[in-house]
Amino acid sequence: MKVRTSRRMRGVAPSAVREILKVAERSDVLSFAGGLPAPELFPARELARAFEAVLKRSPGAALQYGITEGFLPLREWVADRLGARGIAASAEDVLVVSGSQQGIDLVARTLLDPGDTVLVENPSYLAALQAFSAYEAEVVALPGDDDGLRTELLEEGILENRPALIYVVPDFQNPRGTTLAPHRRKELAEVAQRHGIPVLEDDPYGALRFRGTAAAPIAALTDGLTFHLGTFSKTLAPGLRLGWVHGPRQLMRAMTVAKQACDLHTATLTQHAVVELLQTFDYEAHLEVIRAEYRRRCEAMLRALERTMPPGTRWSTPDGGLFLWLELPPGLRDDEVFEAAIEHAVAVVPGSGFFVGPPQHGFLRLNFSNQSEASIEIGMARLGRTLFDLQQASRSGEATAPLQ
Amino acid sequence: MKVRTSRRMRGVAPSAVREILKVAERSDVLSFAGGLPAPELFPARELARAFEAVLKRSPGAALQYGITEGFLPLREWVADRLGARGIAASAEDVLVVSGSQQGIDLVARTLLDPGDTVLVENPSYLAALQAFSAYEAEVVALPGDDDGLRTELLEEGILENRPALIYVVPDFQNPRGTTLAPHRRKELAEVAQRHGIPVLEDDPYGALRFRGTAAAPIAALTDGLTFHLGTFSKTLAPGLRLGWVHGPRQLMRAMTVAKQACDLHTATLTQHAVVELLQTFDYEAHLEVIRAEYRRRCEAMLRALERTMPPGTRWSTPDGGLFLWLELPPGLRDDEVFEAAIEHAVAVVPGSGFFVGPPQHGFLRLNFSNQSEASIEIGMARLGRTLFDLQQASRSGEATAPLQ
Numbered sequence: 001m002k003v004r005t006s007r008r009m010r011g012v013a014p015s016a017v018r019e020i021l022k023v024a025e026r027s028d029v030l031s032f033a034g035g036l037p038a039p040e041l042f043p044a045r046e047l048a049r050a051f052e053a054v055l056k057r058s059p060g061a062a063l064q065y066g067i068t069e070g071f072l073p074l075r076e077w078v079a080d081r082l083g084a085r086g087i088a089a090s091a092e093d094v095l096v097v098s099g100s101q102q103g104i105d106l107v108a109r110t111l112l113d114p115g116d117t118v119l120v121e122n123p124s125y126l127a128a129l130q131a132f133s134a135y136e137a138e139v140v141a142l143p144g145d146d147d148g149l150r151t152e153l154l155e156e157g158i159l160e161n162r163p164a165l166i167y168v169v170p171d172f173q174n175p176r177g178t179t180l181a182p183h184r185r186k187e188l189a190e191v192a193q194r195h196g197i198p199v200l201e202d203d204p205y206g207a208l209r210f211r212g213t214a215a216a217p218i219a220a221l222t223d224g225l226t227f228h229l230g231t232f233s234k235t236l237a238p239g240l241r242l243g244w245v246h247g248p249r250q251l252m253r254a255m256t257v258a259k260q261a262c263d264l265h266t267a268t269l270t271q272h273a274v275v276e277l278l279q280t281f282d283y284e285a286h287l288e289v290i291r292a293e294y295r296r297r298c299e300a301m302l303r304a305l306e307r308t309m310p311p312g313t314r315w316s317t318p319d320g321g322l323f324l325w326l327e328l329p330p331g332l333r334d335d336e337v338f339e340a341a342i343e344h345a346v347a348v349v350p351g352s353g354f355f356v357g358p359p360q361h362g363f364l365r366l367n368f369s370n371q372s373e374a375s376i377e378i379g380m381a382r383l384g385r386t387l388f389d390l391q392q393a394s395r396s397g398e399a400t401a402p403l404q
Numbered sequence: 405m406k407v408r409t410s411r412r413m414r415g416v417a418p419s420a421v422r423e424i425l426k427v428a429e430r431s432d433v434l435s436f437a438g439g440l441p442a443p444e445l446f447p448a449r450e451l452a453r454a455f456e457a458v459l460k461r462s463p464g465a466a467l468q469y470g471i472t473e474g475f476l477p478l479r480e481w482v483a484d485r486l487g488a489r490g491i492a493a494s495a496e497d498v499l500v501v502s503g504s505q506q507g508i509d510l511v512a513r514t515l516l517d518p519g520d521t522v523l524v525e526n527p528s529y530l531a532a533l534q535a536f537s538a539y540e541a542e543v544v545a546l547p548g549d550d551d552g553l554r555t556e557l558l559e560e561g562i563l564e565n566r567p568a569l570i571y572v573v574p575d576f577q578n579p580r581g582t583t584l585a586p587h588r589r590k591e592l593a594e595v596a597q598r599h600g601i602p603v604l605e606d607d608p609y610g611a612l613r614f615r616g617t618a619a620a621p622i623a624a625l626t627d628g629l630t631f632h633l634g635t636f637s638k639t640l641a642p643g644l645r646l647g648w649v650h651g652p653r654q655l656m657r658a659m660t661v662a663k664q665a666c667d668l669h670t671a672t673l674t675q676h677a678v679v680e681l682l683q684t685f686d687y688e689a690h691l692e693v694i695r696a697e698y699r700r701r702c703e704a705m706l707r708a709l710e711r712t713m714p715p716g717t718r719w720s721t722p723d724g725g726l727f728l729w730l731e732l733p734p735g736l737r738d739d740e741v742f743e744a745a746i747e748h749a750v751a752v753v754p755g756s757g758f759f760v761g762p763p764q765h766g767f768l769r770l771n772f773s774n775q776s777e778a779s780i781e782i783g784m785a786r787l788g789r790t791l792f793d794l795q796q797a798s799r800s801g802e803a804t805a806p807l808q
Binding site for chain 2: 036064
């Protein structure tokens with residue numbers, strides 16, 4: 001019996017990175033491919049205590065159905081944190097979601113009609129592009145550089161495409177690890193406001209800044225226009241699936257109705273346990289521990305790259321987050337590097353999958369949060385050898401078979 | 405700044421029942437309005453132990469990102485249970501979802517294009533209708549009776565509407581509490597199969613049968629055509645948000661991609677903890693406890709209705725689930741009963757909100773799972789008095805103001 005799928009699903013490709021991650025799971029392979037936080041830093045014991053406490057104190061409430069908007073004390077905590085970053089936030093305008101991917105999906109569902117355009121930075125976070133394409137939106141990408149999205153091109157992009165949404169990851173962007181410069185945030189906010197284009201500000205990594213000073217979020221620079229997404233995935237644990245959206249009041253009602261139809265509400269128990277956790281442990285101190293560790297790992301990777309990469313290789317120097325972006329020396333392609341690297345028992349993500357439009361084959365995404373400093377040294381040595389070997393082989397005229 | 409919402413969201417109404425539930429929250433009101441399971445029966449201590457065990461034994465895995473398909477041991481457990489009910493299920497074709505509402509959403513997302521038709525029973529589960537309308541599908545309702553959907557009308561309905569999907573809750577349907585008779589299941593399966601129309605079989609209550617013998621699920625009677633939805637919401641606790649979809653292999657890949665774009669995956673921690681729970685406690689014995697208690701509550705409600713309702717009132721006699729359906733005596737409207745009942749400190753759901761097409765105003769939905777037998781007696785006495793008072797007032801010519 002052949003059943004036809006909806007038109008929208010025919011346009012959605014499974015995530016290429018997920019397919020790559022399957023290869024990277026071989027036990028001898030050191031993987032820098034995923035976007036995984038360090039599991040050693042999950043506050044497992046504290047979470048166990050928090051779950052126990054709420055299940056003992058208020059099992060009926062913690063296990064029952066809840067309101068779609070989310071558990072009020074959690075929304076108040078979010079509003080307070082956003083307030084501290086200059087966003088005029090009220091708990092009333094916070095919607096608790098099952099991870100920030102759901103926030104992207106709900107904003108897309110609430111705003112996008114088929115054929116609408118979303119402006120993004122190129123390259124960009126894959127799963128956001130996937131969410132937009134599930135609503136049959138067109139994605140138009142503007143180039144970025146070491147300071148993030150090149151906002152001087154934004155107004156022209158708006159006039160040309162009349163987008164329904166601008167999507168941006170201002171802090172430690174995935175895949176490049178770059179941060180949108182303060183003057184560009186202002187420019188983005190001004191241009192969006194002038195044209196009345198809603199902004200989706202995705203901030204999964206903002207709390208992971210280990211160098212430099214935080215710049216104002218776009219939500220603090222715009223008025224009634226920005227959806228700001230946050231998550232506990234990188235600060236507590238991704239396996240909780242707990243995040244939030246703060247957005248314009250006039251649209252949060254529609255967001256809530258959208259979520260109601262999607263999954264009624266986010267797990268009550270998880271919300272209660274995380275509120276208990278936030279009340280009983282030092283979240284700021286916990287963030288400091290993560291930042292310090294990720295800084296060490298990032299620096300270990302930067303040092304190792306200096307030592308191991310062939311001339312002509314370049315890379316970004318992130319101030320936080322999970323990723324850095326490596327530009328291959330001329331003549332090497334990301335797909336052949338990926339395949340050869342697996343032979344050398346090291347996994348990376350070919351950069352081409354992150355591009356909208358014609359793929360660029362000269363880049364790799366490297367994750368530094370999920371391996372120890374020692375493993376990072378070994379892994380980068382393997383990667384360096386991979387690159388040298390490929391250069392040698394190409395000079396000696398050996399054929400290389402690019403990844404299909 | 406006025407931002408326009410998508411066309412799809414303009415068609416989605418917030419759940420009327422949710423608005424009603426807000427009124428029902430007054431502390432002096434005895435509520436039979438929600439669809440809440442009994443919180444006293446949540447296995448809170450066992451869950452606390454399960455969360456503790458997995459957070460101690462494998463915190464890294466239980467708190468990390470997971471695969472979209474879901475935790476394999478949980479999918480195997482689901483496949484086993486479905487197998488015991490005659491469904492040829494493989495763990496490979498099971499997708500773990502964040503409550504069965506998400507299963508409805510994902511099937512709709514995967515199958516429905518704007519303008520497609522979904523055939524449902526009238527009256528029907530509101531939040532499913534909401535999910536279909538979020539994909540701009542048309543809902544066409546066929547009448548039901550005490551044996552569920554009148555399947556003898558199905559073929560005509562199919563020929564007339566060329567539906568993309570048939571949605572059915574065969575066991576203890578919400579709102580009527582009725583069960584689809586075995587011969588009708590066969591007829592539904594045969595007709596759907598003959599015309600190649602996919603079926604969404606929503607089974608939140610099947611495990612709550614406290615009387616009679618279970619009939620075969622539609623998924624056991626069809627081949628490669630039925631999505632079968634299950635959930636732990638009524639058997640363990642709704643606050644976990646944990647359910648599953650089993651469906652045709654050729655479509656489960658698209659379902660998985662759809663879920664990936666929606667929320668990446670369902671909470672790893674919850675999946676690990678529930679697997680731990682299922683391995684360490686007697687789930688069947690737990691279900692027996694729930695069934696016995698719900699039977700007592702249902703029987704208490706039936707007895708109380710016999711005693712308290714005015715002549716001409718009728719009600720369904722459910723064999724399981726959470727609800728019964730009450731037909732008001734001639735001359736009374738559900739909306740005026742709702743308002744008057746709140747005055748008598750008892751809350752019910754007006755039946756009209758569950759109808760597709762012209763609302764019928766002669767029905768109430770009563771929940772029996774969320775109040776003790778003693779409270780059920782008091783509540784039904786209040787409801788009976790409400791109905792008698794309204795009849796008296798109407799006979800004495802007093803004006804009544806229907807709910808807007």
